[in-house]
Amino acid sequence: MNFSPRRPALAAAGWAGLLALIAACGTPSSPTAPHADAAAWLAAVPADRLIDLSYAFDTTTVYWPTARRFERIQDAAGMTPEGYWYAANSICGSEHGGTHLDAPQHFARDGWTTDRIPIEALVAPVRAIDARAGAAADADHAVTVEEIRAHEAAHGPIPRGAVVVLHTGWGDRWPDLKRYLGDDTPGDASRLHFPGLSEAAARFLAVERGPAGIGIDTASIDPGPSQDFRSHRVLAAANIYALENLDNVERLPPAGATLIALPMKIANGSGGPVRVLAILP
Numbered sequence: 335m336n337f338s339p340r341r342p343a344l345a346a347a348g349w350a351g352l353l354a355l356i357a358a359c360g361t362p363s364s365p366t367a368p369h370a371d372a373a374a375w376l377a378a379v380p381a382d383r384l385i386d387l388s389y390a391f392d393t394t395t396v397y398w399p400t401a402r403r404f405e406r407i408q409d410a411a412g413m414t415p416e417g418y419w420y421a422a423n424s425i426c427g428s429e430h431g432g433t434h435l436d437a438p439q440h441f442a443r444d445g446w447t448t449d450r451i452p453i454e455a456l457v458a459p460v461r462a463i464d465a466r467a468g469a470a471a472d473a474d475h476a477v478t479v480e481e482i483r484a485h486e487a488a489h490g491p492i493p494r495g496a497v498v499v500l501h502t503g504w505g506d507r508w509p510d511l512k513r514y515l516g517d518d519t520p521g522d523a524s525r526l527h528f529p530g531l532s533e534a535a536a537r538f539l540a541v542e543r544g545p546a547g548i549g550i551d552t553a554s555i556d557p558g559p560s561q562d563f564r565s566h567r568v569l570a571a572a573n574i575y576a577l578e579n580l581d582n583v584e585r586l587p588p589a590g591a592t593l594i595a596l597p598m599k600i601a602n603g604s605g606g607p608v609r610v611l612a613i614l615p
């Protein structure tokens with residue numbers, strides 16, 4: 335299998351790639367941006383143009399029913415005898431819960447592990463595909479090639495190396511397990527209902543478009559009833575990562591924003607908690 339990055343626009347150079355990308359995606363309001371000074375430009379991005387797409391981790395955070403949930407154990411919190419404050423916690427939980435990244439190795443033995451995903455692939459233009467109509471009509475809706483083509487007809491072709499985010503509207507249900515996952519039985523993942531990506535659309539994206547990653551505002555890229563995770567497998571085989579349980583996707587424009595997704599760098603990880611930001615055009 336060929337693991338060379340399939341993202342020439344981004345792989346070329348770190349900041350240069352990002353800046354070229356930002357320039358291509360939209361015109362920042364500052365007339366000096368983005369060429370002069372990347373740090374100054376980033377520092378000048380107004381808060382209302384930054385979106386946090388990650389949920390916080392606490393005891394209510396949604397995990398896959400069979401996965402170990404998030405735990406924060408307080409190791410210290412208080413004034414020391416020396417008179418200063420000191421707090422520290424230990425944390426524990428599955429790689430696959432809350433807002434997290436699926437590394438390709440999650441479903442492809444030879445795919446990238448979390449630490450091996452090139453950082454160029456984690457900074458990308460983002461497309462947001464409105465899949466709310468299909469999801470509202472069918473809780474198990476699997477986003478189709480036609481829906482992706484309809485997005486492209488309105489907003490232009492999905493660029494190679496982009497992250498494609500599916501907006502199903504399921505974020506409104508977070509963190510109510512019964513409504514978000516379709517079932518709240520601990521340890522049982524056989525009766526889940528939520529929308530995802532169809533295998534055909536996963537194949538279309540992987541083969542025809544070459545995205546860096548696919549994101550969604552549900553617990554999984556595959557729809558809830560899936561037991562064979564075909565979309566995961568198609569994407570993972572092409573070294574395309576997934577971002578699951580994304581927050582605030584309704585604030586993404588269909589095109590023009592830039593995504594920054596930084597997973598915890600777990601050596602040989604199959605995924606991990608991820609902080610996802612979007613910079614609006």
Ligand SMILES: [Zn+2]
Nearest residue numbers: 430436578605
């Ligand atoms: Zn996962």
